[in-house]
Amino acid sequence: MNHEKIQSQLNKLEQTLKYHAKGTRWLFLERINQDLLQDLESLPEILSSISPENSHQTKLQIPQEQPKPLDKPPVNKPLEDQTLVKTPGGGENPSLDPLGATNLDSLRFRTRNCEKCSLSQTRTTTVFGQGNQKADIVFVGEAPGEDEDRTGLAFVGKAGKLLTQIIHSIGLNREAVYICNIIKCRPPGNRNPNADEITACFPFLLKQLELLKPGLIVTLGNVATKALIPEASGIMKMRGKLISFNGIPLIPTFHPSYLLRNQSALPQVWNDMRQIRQILHKRSLNDPSKTHPQEDYSLENR
Ligand code: URA
DSSP states (O other): OOHHHHHHHHHHHHHHHHHHHHHHHHHHHHHHHHHHHHHHHHSOTHHHHHSGGGGGGOOOOOOOSOOOOOSOOOSSOOOSOTTOOOOGGGOOOGGGOGGGOOSHHHHHHHHHTOOSSTHHHHOSSOOOOEEOTTOSEEEEESOOOHHHHHHSOSSOSHHHHHHHHHHHHTTOOGGGSEEEESSSSOOGGGOOOOHHHHHHHHHHHHHHHHHHOOSEEEEEHHHHHHHHOTTOOOHHHHTTOOEEETTEEEEEEOOHHHHHHOGGGHHHHHHHHHHHHHHHHHHHHHOTTSOOOOOOOOGGGO
């Protein structure tokens, strides 16, 4: 082959390679776009409904499907302490002491058999809390409502569906977080839990948080915030403020039930979630094993 022929073959080869390289790059970009679109499609309507720009025309859309149960409802399934004997005369049974629990299953068992306050007489089932036991973020609500009392799962009613959307707005889903309440039994008629009930149940929550070791706690509403931070002023002043509970960063925000009644408060929750997303993002940069919120797809950055 003479020099010219070789050169022309080389040119052809180069063109072919460039063509394929272009194609590969295009396919690669196409793939990225598709992934991005899928992610964007899965983002909840809440992004648009709670974005400050749209707040004046906000109409909440609560999806109809039931959130997937994460843990099995705690119905008659002894996990340990099979030899448990109720103390005659109703005295304290040491095997039910929350302080003795060394893991969440053990604590759940102790919660299920708790009779420390009169709510144990009216509850259908205890609502311990559920989610990712390695979650970096724990949402703490107030008390189970009717749906929760029936199913044994926290936040599965209307407020729960809104909470799911709020969680989506920080780029996470319910499987990535942990959700529980200040008290584990439903107050009759959904009244606010009283001080005695909160005091009786508090050791269970304390132990739960100690075992979960979250990097961030989000309290939902006044009751949850005051229970963890008694010196806190009202939720109107406290929401969005980064405070500390036993050394764990804590941010209060509005309770989803309040948001269902006061949709004008949604932009404030949006701001709180943006702050939370930034905190989680920074944490995940420092420690990649931690919850990794998705990139910022908020309306204002598009
Ligand atoms: N409200 C709460 O505070 N917790 C629930 O689990 C449901 C509604």
